[in-house]
Amino acid sequence: MSLRNYLDKIRPKFEEGGKLHAFKSVYDGFDSFLYVPSETSKSGASIHDAIDSKRIMSIVVIAVLPAMLFGMYNIGYQNAVYAGKLADATFWGMFFYGFLALLPNILVSYIVGLGIEFAWAQWKKEEIQEGYLVSGILIPLILPVTIPLWMLALAVAFSVIFAKEIFGGTGMNIFNPALVARAFLFFSYPSKMTGDISVWVSQKSICGLGFNVGQIPDGLTTATPLGQMAQGAAVPFNTDWVTGLIPGSVGETSIIAIAIGAVILLWCGIASWKTMLSVFVGGGVLGAIFNATGSLSLPWYDYLTLGGFAFGAVFMATDPVTSARTETGKWIYGFLIGAMAVIVRVLNAGYPEGMMLAILLGNMFAPLIDYCVVERNISKRANRLKNK
Amino acid sequence: MVNVIKLHKGLDIRLKGAAEDSTFSAGTVSHYALQPGSFVGLTPKVVVKVGDKVLAGDPLFVNKQCPEVRFASPVSGTVTAVVRGDRRKVLAVEIDADAEQKYHDFGKSDPAALDAEGVKKVLLEGGLFGFINQLPYAVSTTPDTAPKAIFVSALRDMPLSADFEMELKEPSAASDFQCGLTALSRIAPVHLGVGRHQQAGALLNARDVDINVFDGPCPAGNVGVQVNNIDPVNKGEVVWTVDPTAVIFFGHLFNTGNVDMTRTIAVAGSEMKQTGYARVKVGAKIGEVLGDNVKTDRHVRLLDGNPLTGCKTTADGYLGAHTSEITAIPEGDDVNEFAGWIMPRLKDFSTSHSYFSWLFGRSRKYDLDARIKGGERHMIMSGEYDRVLPMDIYGEYLIKAIITGDIDKQEQLGIYEVSPEDFALAEFVDSSKLPLQQIVRQGLDTLRKENA
Numbered sequence: 064m065s066l067r068n069y070l071d072k073i074r075p076k077f078e079e080g081g082k083l084h085a086f087k088s089v090y091d092g093f094d095s096f097l098y099v100p101s102e103t104s105k106s107g108a109s110i111h112d113a114i115d116s117k118r119i120m121s122i123v124v125i126a127v128l129p130a131m132l133f134g135m136y137n138i139g140y141q142n143a144v145y146a147g148k149l150a151d152a153t154f155w156g157m158f159f160y161g162f163l164a165l166l167p168n169i170l171v172s173y174i175v176g177l178g179i180e181f182a183w184a185q186w187k188k189e190e191i192q193e194g195y196l197v198s199g200i201l202i203p204l205i206l207p208v209t210i211p212l213w214m215l216a217l218a219v220a221f222s223v224i225f226a227k228e229i230f231g232g233t234g235m236n237i238f239n240p241a242l243v244a245r246a247f248l249f250f251s252y253p254s255k256m257t258g259d260i261s262v263w264v265s266q267k268s269i270c271g272l273g274f275n276v277g278q279i280p281d282g283l284t285t286a287t288p289l290g291q292m293a294q295g296a297a298v299p300f301n302t303d304w305v306t307g308l309i310p311g312s313v314g315e316t317s318i319i320a321i322a323i324g325a326v327i328l329l330w331c332g333i334a335s336w337k338t339m340l341s342v343f344v345g346g347g348v349l350g351a352i353f354n355a356t357g358s359l360s361l362p363w364y365d366y367l368t369l370g371g372f373a374f375g376a377v378f379m380a381t382d383p384v385t386s387a388r389t390e391t392g393k394w395i396y397g398f399l400i401g402a403m404a405v406i407v408r409v410l411n412a413g414y415p416e417g418m419m420l421a422i423l424l425g426n427m428f429a430p431l432i433d434y435c436v437v438e439r440n441i442s443k444r445a446n447r448l449k450n451k
Numbered sequence: 452m453v454n455v456i457k458l459h460k461g462l463d464i465r466l467k468g469a470a471e472d473s474t475f476s477a478g479t480v481s482h483y484a485l486q487p488g489s490f491v492g493l494t495p496k497v498v499v500k501v502g503d504k505v506l507a508g509d510p511l512f513v514n515k516q517c518p519e520v521r522f523a524s525p526v527s528g529t530v531t532a533v534v535r536g537d538r539r540k541v542l543a544v545e546i547d548a549d550a551e552q553k554y555h556d557f558g559k560s561d562p563a564a565l566d567a568e569g570v571k572k573v574l575l576e577g578g579l580f581g582f583i584n585q586l587p588y589a590v591s592t593t594p595d596t597a598p599k600a601i602f603v604s605a606l607r608d609m610p611l612s613a614d615f616e617m618e619l620k621e622p623s624a625a626s627d628f629q630c631g632l633t634a635l636s637r638i639a640p641v642h643l644g645v646g647r648h649q650q651a652g653a654l655l656n657a658r659d660v661d662i663n664v665f666d667g668p669c670p671a672g673n674v675g676v677q678v679n680n681i682d683p684v685n686k687g688e689v690v691w692t693v694d695p696t697a698v699i700f701f702g703h704l705f706n707t708g709n710v711d712m713t714r715t716i717a718v719a720g721s722e723m724k725q726t727g728y729a730r731v732k733v734g735a736k737i738g739e740v741l742g743d744n745v746k747t748d749r750h751v752r753l754l755d756g757n758p759l760t761g762c763k764t765t766a767d768g769y770l771g772a773h774t775s776e777i778t779a780i781p782e783g784d785d786v787n788e789f790a791g792w793i794m795p796r797l798k799d800f801s802t803s804h805s806y807f808s809w810l811f812g813r814s815r816k817y818d819l820d821a822r823i824k825g826g827e828r829h830m831i832m833s834g835e836y837d838r839v840l841p842m843d844i845y846g847e848y849l850i851k852a853i854i855t856g857d858i859d860k861q862e863q864l865g866i867y868e869v870s871p872e873d874f875a876l877a878e879f880v881d882s883s884k885l886p887l888q889q890i891v892r893q894g895l896d897t898l899r900k901e902n903a
Contacts, residue, residue, distance in 0.1 A: 067787050074620045095826060099791035101784050102819040107871075107888035108878040109758045109780060110464070110610070113799035113806055115825025115882055119832065122805045234829025234883070331805040335833070372747035388833035388847060438847050441863040448685040 070094055088184040092191035120193040122331050124326035126198050127378060132225075133320040135161030136312035138208050139273060140263045140269065146274035158320075159275035164265045165313060169204035171212050175219045176202075183228050194233030194240075194384075195223065201241035201378060204314025205371060205419075206248065206254065208265045208346050214252055218244040238426045239385045249419065256392035263287060263310035268440050289370045289408070289415040300361075304368045325377040334381035337393040342376035343367055345401025353409050364420055366405055375418040376401070385426040389436040396432050400425040453645075455654070456680050458667025459843040462802060462876055464610040466758065467816045468726055470717035472777070473745075475727030477718075482736040482769075483526050484534075484543040485511050489772035490522065490581050492590025492899065503530045510578050511870045517593040517827060523578025525712040525733040527553040543769060546734075555708040560901030562634035562705050570637045577704045582697035582772065586675065588683045588899045589870030598639045598691040600682055603632070604652035605654050605695045606646035606665060606672035609757040609875070613717030613775040615695050616651045617728045621715065623706070624699055631702030633659045633694065644677040644786070647825035665739050667841060675873045679842040684867045694773050716770070718744065718759075721818045722751045722779035730768060737777060738842035740866055750782035752821045759875040760888070783820025792823070801825075802838075802880050828883040836877035836887075844868065850887060855893030863895060871895075 072378075076083045077090040094100075096117070104111065107264025139157025176195045184191045187332045202219060226243035227236045249256045256262065266276035270425030287310055288301075303309050308419075328334035366372065380386060380400050387396035400421045408416025414420065459478035495512040498521075501503060505528065510521035528548040536542045557577050562570055571594050574580040587591035592598075605615045619625055635641045636659035645654045647666040655662065663681060665671040674692040684690055693701075696714045703711050712733040719726045724744050731740050737753065745751055745766075754761035757769050758780055762771070770777070787797070800808045800817040808815075836846030844865045852860035871888040878887040 096792070097790060098788075099788040099822070099824055101786055102823055102825060103752070103782055103784050105763075107760075107886050108875050109752060109754060109761065109763070109821045110466075110819040110879060111823050111825075111884065112803070112880045113791070113796055113801040113824055114803040114829055114880075114883070115792070115884065116828045117825065118805055119882055123793045164812045188631070190827060190828075194831075196783075232829065234831045234866050332803055333805070333832075384831055386833070389845065390834060390837070437845050437864070440843070440845055440865075443843075444683075444685075444863065444865055447683065448687075 065285055067098060070097070076153065085185065088189065089181050091180070092184070094106070095190070114364055116193050119333055120196045122333055123197045123329065124200055125379075126327040126333075127197075127314070129154065129320040129323040130202065130314040130317065130374065130378075131165075132206055132308055133317040133385050134160075134204060135165055136226060137161065137307055137309075137316055138164050138265050140308055141274065142273045145260060145264050145266065146276045147273050152274075158270060162264075163272060164208050165203060167212055168206070168208065168210065168215060168313075169200065171215050172202045172219050173199045175216045176223050177225045179220060179228070183232075189232070192233040194227070197223070198227075198240045198244075201314075202244045203314050205241060205245050205379075207262050208313050209262055210248065210255055214248060214255060216245045218251075221247050222292065226230055234384055236384060237430070238423055239379055239382050241425055242426075245419055246423060253320045257290065259290075260310060276437065287370070287415075300365055302367075303385035309404045312374075315371040318368055318373050321373045321377050328377065328381065333383075334377065335383070335386070335393050337390065338381045338386055338397040341394045341397030342380050342401040342404075345403075346372060346376075346405050348398075349405040351401040353405065366408065370408075370416045371418040374402055374403075375404070375422050375435075379418075379422050380425065385429065387432045387436075390431050392429070392432040396425055396429050399428060406451045452666050453662045455647075455664045455666055458665060458671045458676070458680070458841040459549070460668055460838055461607070461668035462880065463614070463668045464800065464819075464841050464879065465813070465816045466610045466760075466780070467818045468719050468721040468722065468723055468780075469611055469816075470613060470719040470726045471566060473727045475718045475725060477730040477731050477735075477740045478742040480731065480735040480739040481548050482545065482739060483524075483528070483548055483732065483734040484545040484736070484769040485522060485525060486543045486769060486771060486786045487512060487522070487541050488775075490591035491584070492514065492588060492896075493581065496521070497531045497533050497541055499533075499544065501530055501532060504528075504529060506553050506555040507577060507712075508557065511546075512541065514581065514591075514593065517595070519575050520581050520591075520593055521522060521575065521578040522581050524710075525710075540765055543555050544575060555702050557679060557708045557710070558703065559708045560629060560705055562637060565634070565637055567638045570634045573634075573686040573704065574701060577710050579697070579700055579704060579710060582694065582700065584692045584694075586678060586690050586692060586817075586870065587867035588895045589675070590883070590895075590899070592689075592691055595853060595882075596689045596691075597691050599640050601635050601641045602644065602674050602678050602681075602689040603635070603641060603660075603693050603695055603698055604651065604672055604674040604677055605642040606644055607775060608646065608669040608672035609670070609759045611778045612757045613691075613715065613719075613728065613847055615642050616649055617717075618696060618699065618715040619651045623703070625704030625781040626772075627699045628653050629657060629697070629702065630705050631700070632657055632697035634701055634705055635698070636660060639691070642677070642681055644672070644674065646672060652806065657870075669840065670839070670873060670876055673870075675868065675870045676841055679844070679868050683843070683865075686862060688867075694775075695725075696775065697773075702826075716774065717776035717778075719776055720754075720778035720780050722746045722749075722781060730879060733770060733772050733774075735770045736766075737764060737768050737770060740762075740770070740778065741766065745779050750785050751779050752779045752782040754780070758819070758821075759879060760872045781818065781820040783822040786820065786822065803882075823884050825882070825884045827885060830885070832882050835880055835882065836874070839876040839880055840873065842868065846874065850874075850885070850890060853890050856897070858898060861898060866894060 134244035138161030143152035222244035514520040681753040
């Protein structure tokens with residue numbers, strides 16, 4: 064309890080008039096992070112469920128961890144493949160290489176994002192909201208590992224301020240902040256976001272780990288399977304697409320790691336199974352239609368395993384704040400995203416990855432979908448009065 | 452065959468210290484008070500002075516807007532104080548009870564022979580009319596409203612709440628209950644809501660009423676939920692809702708001509724040394740009822756009511772007019788729980804699978820304290836309220852409409868059909884920790900003012 068006593072001892076410094084009152088939100092944030100607030104209810108229900116938004120956000124971060132850990136390994140693996148030295152690489156060597164390559168991205172994302180959140184909370188005299196804990200880990204995972212840190216910092220700052228805080232913070236935002244950060248980079252610095260392997264594969268040795276990639280062997284110059292397809296190449300299905308040993312954004316490649324996360328989210332009831340399932344159904348149905356009409360040579364399931372589709376469906380589309388909130392609405396919302404992702408990919412060769420735009424579009428339509436669902440309840444009530 | 456309505460949404464919270472089916476011998480109570488706050492929405496005008504002698508049934512205060520609605524004294528004795536709070540708001544009229552109780556005799560009458568006006572007149576004169584609540588607004592009603600139906604829910608299923616069947620075991624309770632139902636049926640069709648496990652003949656064989664059995668988890672016993680599932684309130688309509696114990700008071704008035712507000716309450720909660728059912732009068736001083744029955748080894752919260760809807764009170768507080776139980780749970784303000792966001796917290800209850808209460812099945816009982824266990828946030832998770840709200844209403848959207856003060860939207864989304872207690876479970880499960888009952892109450896009050 065000595066930590067508790069220490070926190071109580073320094074509390075007066077952070078109160079109004081204390082020396083450090085400019086950091087009150089930060090103090091409260093750490094205090095409630097370390098100890099469950101012992102504040103009791105004043106009116107209304109005297110008992111409360113143990114769940115709170117800290118718990119929810121923590122579970123989401125835990126669910127993302129398998130994808131992040133695999134992503135680290137894959138960074139090292141791709142580095143070894145393109146250096147042509149896969150035979151010399153060890154498992155731990157590749158993992159730690161990836162760890163060191165990704166760590167700066169994660170740190171920059173959290174430091175910039177949380178810094179803005181802390182300052183904003185203090186300015187508005189509010190409690191610090193936990194939402195960025197999730198966005199902060201998602202952002203590095205949906206970007207190429209080679210993204211320059213200053214661009215990352217800029218994108219994080221843009222998304223936290225303009226996609227979240229100006230709307231009123233976590234719970235009030237219309238668009239998923241992590242995807243807004245990605246969209247910002249995608250349209251501002253496209254050369255760092257798509258293209259050949261110089262974008263997708265980390266090519267420099269770090270602290271003696273990994274390899275300096277020199278001349279890239281012929282036939283390996285184009286990077287992701289989606290990128291190759293966009294150029295009209297025929298790409299046969301490959302089990303690496305499921306295990307994730309392909310170049311791509313850090314967290315999105317391994318279907319297995321994402322599936323582990325999906326199980327955690329669904330079991331804890333944090334992600335809606337309706338949204339998640341209907342994204343896959345939407346993508347599958349549109350894939351099958353394109354396949355049948357001949358605009359697409361691949362079987363429908365290929366599209367669900369490639370690119371950010373699975374990662375987006377599991378971690379992005381299910382964000383409760385920006386997705387549809389009514390149960391009927393969730394079906395429509397998910398289907399719209401899945402279908403739209405495949406449409407963008409197939410019909411617009413300029414954007415080989417359609418998931419980001421599809422989810423942002425879904426975010427935009429979610430309030431409209433909900434409006435229609437709720438309006439049905441409203442007109443039912445109005446009719447009840449009329450039919451009297 | 453009675454009509455069975457199955458409800459699927461909701462949640463039964465199993466708390467330690469549910470009242471045993473035994474008698475709790477309450478202490479001798481000599482201090483009483485009737486609190487206008489028990490009658491929601493009432494502006495009282497006190498009609499007695501300190502030092503006045505009153506009989507049980509004599510009015511202590513009346514409704515200022517509608518002075519024929521009187522509020523009867525639960526006991527005979529001497530008025531000792533009119534307690535006022537901020538802006539001289541009347542909080543309570545305190546009475547020292549006589550050792551020998553004397554009743555104002557209003558004369559017997561047979562409700563079956565009366566018309567609606569006759570029944571209202573008896574209830575108004577006897578000072579019991581204010582026990583009738585109404586939807587919309589979930590407030591104490593007035594005789595100028597014309598209800599399309601009257602709802603009585605005999606099912607109390609909030610955690611630690613008193614079983615109404617224990618009340619019916621009293622000798623004259625069953626006949627008083629039937630008489631009260633008959634009286635109400637003279638005013639409007641009466642719907643009696645019964646729980647699936649309730650077997651008492653007075654409920655299942657009740658006459659002059661439409662009986663519906665509600666089969667489902669809490670809040671199936673909420674009268675508002677029953678109204679919504681049988682005959683929802685539209686704009687411009689009024690239904691009356693009556694607590695089953697008040698029906699007994701009504702019946703007793705018709706049968707004997709006396710106002711006797713003796714009722715059976717549950718004494719429950721993990722912080723009670725002994726639990727059980729006690730016979731007390733409305734307005735009894737809680738400390739005198741309980742004696743030294745409350746544990747003292749940790750901070751305790753005493754509640755006038757159950758842990759979901761009850762008001763915080765103390766041993767110096769008085770039993771509310773509609774209160775069917777006194778409960779004691781740990782306050783919890785002295786608990787320091789380290790890193791709750793990641794710990795397993797096996798002793799805590801949660802509907803979320805991110806905790807482990809699902810592992811322990813339905814037999815395990817929990818000892819929950821009064822901590823909110825999290826900071827207040829904007830609404831983040833979706834569908835939380837609707838899981839525990841068995842009404843054809845989009846709870847989240849209604850709450851948002853109330854928060855933003857959009858009255859048109861509130862009406863469209865069905866605010867006339869709800870009362871704060873319907874959102875008690877939603878307040879429990881809410882991960883954003885919003886004070887939903889308070890929000891709904893404020894919304895209803897504002898709307899009532901706007902529509903007045």
